[in-house]
Amino acid sequence: MNVATEPGGSDVAGPRARETTPFAEPGGSDVAGPRARGTTPLAEPGEQTAAAIAIEDHYTARNYAPLPVVAASADGVWVTDVEGRRYLDCLAAYSAVNFGHRNPQITAVAHAQLDAMTLASRAFHNDKLGPFCAALAALCRKDMVLPMNSGAEAVESGIKVARKWGTDVKGVPAGDANIVVAQNNFHGRTISIISFSSDPSARGGFGPFTPGFTAVPFGDADAVAAAIDDNTVAVLLEPIQGEAGIIVPPDDFLPRVREICTERNVLMIADEIQAGLARTGYTFACDHWGVVPDMYLLGKALGGSVVPLSAVVADAEVLGVLNPGEHGSTFGGNPLAAAIGTTVVEMLATGEFQARSAQLGEHLHARLRALIGHGVLAVRGFGLWAGVDIDPALGTGKQLCLGLAARGLLVKDTHGSTLRFAPPLVITSDEIDWAVDQLESALAEAGRARVD
Ligand SMILES: Cc1ncc(COP(=O)(O)O)c(C=O)c1O
Numbered sequence: 172m173n174v175a176t177e178p179g180g181s182d183v184a185g186p187r188a189r190e191t192t193p194f195a196e197p198g199g200s201d202v203a204g205p206r207a208r209g210t211t212p213l214a215e216p217g218e219q220t221a222a223a224i225a226i227e228d229h230y231t232a233r234n235y236a237p238l239p240v241v242a243a244s245a246d247g248v249w250v251t252d253v254e255g256r257r258y259l260d261c262l263a264a265y266s267a268v269n270f271g272h273r274n275p276q277i278t279a280v281a282h283a284q285l286d287a288m289t290l291a292s293r294a295f296h297n298d299k300l301g302p303f304c305a306a307l308a309a310l311c312r313k314d315m316v317l318p319m320n321s322g323a324e325a326v327e328s329g330i331k332v333a334r335k336w337g338t339d340v341k342g343v344p345a346g347d348a349n350i351v352v353a354q355n356n357f358h359g360r361t362i363s364i365i366s367f368s369s370d371p372s373a374r375g376g377f378g379p380f381t382p383g384f385t386a387v388p389f390g391d392a393d394a395v396a397a398a399i400d401d402n403t404v405a406v407l408l409e410p411i412q413g414e415a416g417i418i419v420p421p422d423d424f425l426p427r428v429r430e431i432c433t434e435r436n437v438l439m440i441a442d443e444i445q446a447g448l449a450r451t452g453y454t455f456a457c458d459h460w461g462v463v464p465d466m467y468l469l470g471k472a473l474g475g476s477v478v479p480l481s482a483v484v485a486d487a488e489v490l491g492v493l494n495p496g497e498h499g500s501t502f503g504g505n506p507l508a509a510a511i512g513t514t515v516v517e518m519l520a521t522g523e524f525q526a527r528s529a530q531l532g533e534h535l536h537a538r539l540r541a542l543i544g545h546g547v548l549a550v551r552g553f554g555l556w557a558g559v560d561i562d563p564a565l566g567t568g569k570q571l572c573l574g575l576a577a578r579g580l581l582v583k584d585t586h587g588s589t590l591r592f593a594p595p596l597v598i599t600s601d602e603i604d605w606a607v608d609q610l611e612s613a614l615a616e617a618g619r620a621r622v623d
């Protein structure tokens with residue numbers, strides 16, 4: 172089963188280790204890839220790796236603690252580092268690379284737009300913004316789109332719109348609006364967003380915080396209902412909590428929140444920035460429960476892994492509360508991002524990526540579930556999105572990620588002992604098998620080390 176031990180898998184010193192041959196077929200059926208990849212232990216980084224890490228460590232703010240892999244190029248599901256080693260990317264930039272690295276359909280549009288126009292600002296119209304908003308509104312079955320850049324900006328914008336809707340439409344006294352959120356949420360890193368985070372490391376030292384948020388346990392619809400009062404303008408939720416460890420709520424949770432929001436005249440806002448856009452086998456994670464929120468917050472994969480592109484999507488009675496001068500962004504809705512976003516929406520409209528995620532996700536989850544009792548405690552998620560709880564006795568999630576990177580597999584730990592598998596949706600069944608084989612062998616090795 173362990174492809175990495177096949178001949179050709181350990182020739183790091185040889186010329187093949189430096190090969191960076193791109194996929195013959197974009198979208199990736201390169202099952203020979205793992206065998207061509209080098210397997211130098213990361214404990215012995217090459218010179219180029221060490222030099223790249225040294226300069227980054229010296230000059231870059233230390234707000235991340237990356238694995239010692241220095242990416243230099245990527246294609247489909249494969250990343251190549253500065254030494255020429257290849258890695259199967261099972262993080263996909265936290266779902267931003269849903270369509271694969273350098274997806275040719277997306278890069279073709281990006282190249283063409285680079286040669287036409289990239290930035291206009293919203294002081295003028297541009298010919299790409301309208302078609303993008305029309306396509307995205309249609310995909311979401313909503314009236315309007317507010318284009319922004321990062322995910323956090325979309326969340327901030329959604330909060331502003333909900334408060335304005337509360338004041339202008341619902342009649343909440345100005346300055347009194349309240350928003351119900353979930354504990355253990357992750358919606359980004361700005362001051363207002365961390366104001367309602369329950370993660371001490373996200374908040375420590377960053378106060379004072381923005382008032383107007385009430386946090387309730389995720390999955391508890393009664394608690395949501397109890398937290399709503401006359402000044403509540405919105406309930407803001409990730410339909411599946413990503414950073415918390417891919418936490419899927421009870422089946423009745425989102426349908427009940429939908430009902431409660433409708434009954435109490437409160438906006439239901441779904442942050443689909445990580446869960447949405449085909450990641451879980453549907454266009455939106457909310458679709459698993461047939462729930463339609465009043466507002467979608469989108470980002471990450473919307474920019475086709477080329478540009479930051481995020482959006483607030485809602486009906487006119489909600490987004491229509493914004494007037495000129497009340498909100499904006501210099502780069503929001505720029506023609507390069509809009510052209511790429513239109514292509515991403517067209518690709519999603521085919522349903523192909525949702526189907527891939529659903530079908531291959533079953534295979535991924537079945538293979539991962541088979542490891543329960545062999546170093547894995549639990550597996551959660553839908554589609555090509557899995558949170559895998561590792562037995563803490565085998566080491567930390569970070570230690571396991573280091574071992575997996577040495578085997579040529581990139582995954583990310585979250586909350587101690589949970590690993591997140593979120594490969595680009597162009598991954599093949601064979602590549603999934605190879606990835607899970609690496610996990611299986613890393614767990615077995617950790618188990619042996621524990622016994623020894
Ligand atoms: C659910 C969710 N919302 C918002 C964000 C913030 O997005 P960004 O990092 O682009 O600001 C993230 C990022 O991981 C996320 O997972």
